[in-house]
Amino acid sequence: MTGNNIQLDEHGRLRHFLTIEGLKKTILTDILDYAENFTTVGHQPVKKLPLLRGKTITNLFFEASTRTRTTFELAAKRLSADVLNINIDTSSAVKGESLLDMLRNFEAMHCDMFVVRHARSGAAHFIAQHVAPHISVINGGDGSHAHPTQAMLDVFTIRRHKQEFQNLTVAIVGDIMHSRVARSQIHALTTLGVPEVRVVGPQTLIPVEAEQLGVHVYNDMQRGLRNADVVIMLRLQRERMQGALLPSAQEFFECYGLTERTLAFAKPDAIVMHPGPINRGVEIESTVADGPQSVILEQVTNGIAVRMAIMAMTLGRHQGKDSDTQFEELD
Amino acid sequence: MTGNNIQLDEHGRLRHFLTIEGLKKTILTDILDYAENFTTVGHQPVKKLPLLRGKTITNLFFEASTRTRTTFELAAKRLSADVLNINIDTSSAVKGESLLDMLRNFEAMHCDMFVVRHARSGAAHFIAQHVAPHISVINGGDGSHAHPTQAMLDVFTIRRHKQEFQNLTVAIVGDIMHSRVARSQIHALTTLGVPEVRVVGPQTLIPVEAEQLGVHVYNDMQRGLRNADVVIMLRLQRERMQGALLPSAQEFFECYGLTERTLAFAKPDAIVMHPGPINRGVEIESTVADGPQSVILEQVTNGIAVRMAIMAMTLGRHQGKDSDTQFEELD
């Protein structure tokens, strides 16, 4: 059956990383286990491993994002890869070279990996369908569809704090409808066996198909957070709030903002997560964002390790990636 | 006499690479032979050679070109050089620092090579005339004058398919007048001994001095392609077609577009080339661009090898570049 999943190669190994949907628990667990190896790199005097030396990793960003691009660039450089940053203005891309011709060109230059960020859902998937066999594609966020590396760093962070997934209650709060992060988180959490995944927000911002994803919908913050082990706040995209979906950011904060008061609805040892960048006072109060339960900055740190793991797994399929010697520190 | 050619050093070795014009056949053949060494780099697990380790290569781009900049950046990184990308807005360059002062500054920082792209013909030549003795300049395209690395990758591709130059008929089709690529190709092909170089296009897009370059002019596609071994299509710069030179892109395609029908005028084993990016349906039909005779993507691949060769030859003059050990794969 692996042959049906474009993300896996003919031996069932991870080749692309486009979406959590359709990946088995064992694959996700492999990524998490493998990422553990990379958590110490950031503390070494020489923060580099030779795993992807001489590989060419191309950041194909059709949507500007210094922040996300930086995390992938750092992960690639710490694996000793060469990095090309290509920012494509989609307006000019339209009139000139077609996307496929552009891909063919990068392939012909022997690029090994594309990290793709695009405003259109499905863009990374489309590219993965059309690249040469030796190339891996990583989805760095596509429209409102998926942001799978973000979801993996989130579940990695949860596992480091809660060890096991099978007894957890995780609440995701905010604009679920427009969030590629939420979509990917839901797939990751349910695949890894979290029994209770909740989405919390105004009904207008909950997608109608939410319940089919196996999550529980709450429109009330108190009930949504009750006994939660993990509270994930989403970033409020203010530009999306202009319309009739919600009256104002202030009203949103009053109903769904995470404050010391609302956090108290969750378990006392609940951790607070956010994909960043945070809007202080919009979806989360500063005392909570900076408080003892917040693991927001750990997510950032773990993001480098998880992206290194995914890059090394997908590109290292043919070179015995598990060899211990490759984890020896460079000097 | 080598002293008269700014591109050669006092020992007759290639120092700059600005234009094909004035370079002897032996130099061009040396580049082609040397480039053969680099064609395998793209297939190695570690796509890097240490030839230019610790050298500083500066991409001075006065004209935006992600595509060309990328090929030079990749070639430099695969030679282990450090790369600086400098994009200069010529409008601001005018009011601020003069070009020569900027060059003096980069020289003082011990840059070793400038790859220059400029909208003005002669820009790279001007820079080469004024740089310090240890610096090499590569022309990455100057106005409508020359694009010599493109021409070298083209003849490299031709040689790989046709082995020898001395019996070939090569047809270059399109807007010859405004094409720096065509100018450089003509010089490369005639220098290497191609007996029949043709330019094919409407008379308004053929420069008046064409015949003096030793080429044959054809205004008719059928006659122009007859018995051709190589068909090189130029990119139609639509913005240049606005004026009175040609009525419309559609009319151009009808007369000079490469289709399965017109390609049949050439020899059955003719190869089809294009410097890219292609305008599908404007100067070339998709079935031809993607067809069995097309070597367009091979050109892109060869472009990395040829640029590596030129960079390594010009910068490696003093360090025994031919040492076999330097071609050993890194690990």
Add this chain to the structure above:
Amino acid sequence: MTGNNIQLDEHGRLRHFLTIEGLKKTILTDILDYAENFTTVGHQPVKKLPLLRGKTITNLFFEASTRTRTTFELAAKRLSADVLNINIDTSSAVKGESLLDMLRNFEAMHCDMFVVRHARSGAAHFIAQHVAPHISVINGGDGSHAHPTQAMLDVFTIRRHKQEFQNLTVAIVGDIMHSRVARSQIHALTTLGVPEVRVVGPQTLIPVEAEQLGVHVYNDMQRGLRNADVVIMLRLQRERMQGALLPSAQEFFECYGLTERTLAFAKPDAIVMHPGPINRGVEIESTVADGPQSVILEQVTNGIAVRMAIMAMTLGRHQGKDSDTQFEELD
């Protein structure tokens, strides 16, 4: 008392480099001595040292400056560090992530150093006050406050030509009021024991507190340059000359431009300096800028060595930076 200086760590070693003000002579002399080690790197076949291998240096540029960014990027790469270039549009930075949240994120990614350029005075200082203990901050220019690496390369250049500071007369000419370079130079020169530091310019461009800095104010070029060993010309920021402070650039040049005639007021062996980029014919005549007394391009060369020294000192505090083996050439 070192505990009071944010630039020093608890052992009195240089941790940040934000301003010359408050640094003792021994620290400045240490930097100059250490920088001597790096002057030969630019002449080596492999212009790299492994001192900062695996470190991540982030150029945080809130104000565009290709020139300054390039010198830091080159210095970092020649120390084998990984470099991230982050250009922050302050207008968008305002509406989005706060500066401190941005810093926290880069810290969480295990960045080791921020090179900060900002239009607001005090920006680098502010950042240094808030970064994690392992991070060093270098001020790449903040408003009209300080540009300390520029001042250090200037005094380094002076020492190479004049050996000792204690008998020198140094004249700084131009718009002292708005110049972060002049402010830092004054602190460096007086700290290193230059007995006579002069500022020369129209009274409207001399800050009222000038005399408190221990400098002598001259409004007359002839008297200001008399017997000077060093003449430092500042760049005239023409955009600042629009107002009532000065009638015109031409009038400025007549009174305070450095020409062969006015340079003759100084000692015959006086050296001429300028932080660049120079405005030929505005603050300095070409024959002087390019003349035998000019050391302007040496300043650029020395700027790489001095920045390498400051980066290696601040980041290398914990790793025995003085080990001779680290200065061995790479091959």
